[in-house]
Amino acid sequence: MTHVVRRAFADASRVHGLTPVQADLLCVLTAGPTQMTELSHILDIEKSSLTGLVDRAERRGLVRRARHPEDRRCYHVELTADGARVALASHDDVTRRLEALARDLPASDRRRLAGNMAHLLAAHEAGRLQRDHPAPSVKPPAARRCAGRRRSGEA
Amino acid sequence: MTHVVRRAFADASRVHGLTPVQADLLCVLTAGPTQMTELSHILDIEKSSLTGLVDRAERRGLVRRARHPEDRRCYHVELTADGARVALASHDDVTRRLEALARDLPASDRRRLAGNMAHLLAAHEAGRLQRDHPAPSVKPPAARRCAGRRRSGEA
DNA sequence: TATTGTTATACTCTATAACTATA
DNA sequence: TATAGTTATAGAGTATAACAATA
Numbered sequence: 001m002t003h004v005v006r007r008a009f010a011d012a013s014r015v016h017g018l019t020p021v022q023a024d025l026l027c028v029l030t031a032g033p034t035q036m037t038e039l040s041h042i043l044d045i046e047k048s049s050l051t052g053l054v055d056r057a058e059r060r061g062l063v064r065r066a067r068h069p070e071d072r073r074c075y076h077v078e079l080t081a082d083g084a085r086v087a088l089a090s091h092d093d094v095t096r097r098l099e100a101l102a103r104d105l106p107a108s109d110r111r112r113l114a115g116n117m118a119h120l121l122a123a124h125e126a127g128r129l130q131r132d133h134p135a136p137s138v139k140p141p142a143a144r145r146c147a148g149r150r151r152s153g154e155a
Numbered sequence: 156m157t158h159v160v161r162r163a164f165a166d167a168s169r170v171h172g173l174t175p176v177q178a179d180l181l182c183v184l185t186a187g188p189t190q191m192t193e194l195s196h197i198l199d200i201e202k203s204s205l206t207g208l209v210d211r212a213e214r215r216g217l218v219r220r221a222r223h224p225e226d227r228r229c230y231h232v233e234l235t236a237d238g239a240r241v242a243l244a245s246h247d248d249v250t251r252r253l254e255a256l257a258r259d260l261p262a263s264d265r266r267r268l269a270g271n272m273a274h275l276l277a278a279h280e281a282g283r284l285q286r287d288h289p290a291p292s293v294k295p296p297a298a299r300r301c302a303g304r305r306r307s308g309e310a
Numbered sequence: 311t312a313t314t315g316t317t318a319t320a321c322t323c324t325a326t327a328a329c330t331a332t333a
Numbered sequence: 334t335a336t337a338g339t340t341a342t343a344g345a346g347t348a349t350a351a352c353a354a355t356a
Contacts, residue, residue, distance in 0.1 A: 049347050051316055073314040073355045191338060204324050206339055228332045228337040
């Protein structure tokens with residue numbers, strides 16, 4: 001199952017000239033400008049890995065860095081118009097492929113499956129927040145993924 | 156959902172000193188010795204990528220190449236004793252993590268979920284075989300994944 | 311001193327193209 | 334000529350460690 005979904009995701013990304021990780025990045029950024037450190041938490045990679053990832057996306061004109069107005073150590077990473085377009089197209093493509101895979105299931109099973117997915121996701125987010133932030137005293141990062149385009153039944 | 160499972164798989168692999176792709180390789184090889192070309196079909200990577208993958212696994216003592224007795228162009232790639240041990244441990248670890256994720260679901264939902272997964276897998280395998288082999292005149296490669304340790308309810 | 315992000319380095323994974331050896 | 338596999342090359346993704354700039 002893992003392989004099926006991973007393959008669908010990789011194929012859909014490649015069609016739009018993206019790697020899976022770049023698609024992840026654009027997807028997260030559809031929720032709005034985000035700092036590097038927060039991105040590294042959301043994507044679950046090291047800051048140093050993120051630097052190259054954003055470099056490559058910036059070189060392709062998909063994202064841009066903008067200095068934070070108050071804290072000059074930070075950047076806000078945000079989508080360019082082109083990046084936003086590619087993010088939407090790629091996301092829709094993934095959705096279409098997964099829906100095609102699920103088309104054979106009876107409607108009642110699809111609903112049940114969607115509910116189970118949501119359940120697992122919620123359990124995972126709880127665990128991740130707990131692990132990454134044992135004492136979340138200040139500002140726990142929003143547990144968002146593609147928040148800008150979430151729809152019912154999305155996996 | 157994709158991210159949850161992918162993360163569980165990557166974490167479990169890393170604990171055993173493997174990358175996800177190496178875990179895939181060992182997993183496939185638990186079904187028995189396999190040729191390079193067939194491996195590249197099963198893992199869905201180019202032959203040239205597979206060469207390096209097997210090189211690194213061989214360097215670590217996890218697999219070995221053995222010349223095919225009849226066709227001297229071919230190798231049989233097979234697990235070493237150490238590789239077999241790691242493959243089992245890694246696979247069990249993945250299973251344990253996914254089961255932990257699913258533990259919150261009621262039993263009836265787990266059964267339904269398992270059924271849905273099997274359905275999607277079957278649909279995917281049919282599609283993959285059709286795509287890879289438009290005219291499978293001679294020997295369509297077995298659509299196996301971890302055939303050696305498949306259990307009911309496995310995803 | 312702590313935080314944000316980058317650079318340096320090394321390794322893995324991947325693909326395309328050209329190649330060798332065998333059939 | 335066709336097939337099995339490797340080598341050469343290039344690029345992406347990743348981590349660890351050391352570092353610069355800012356708070």
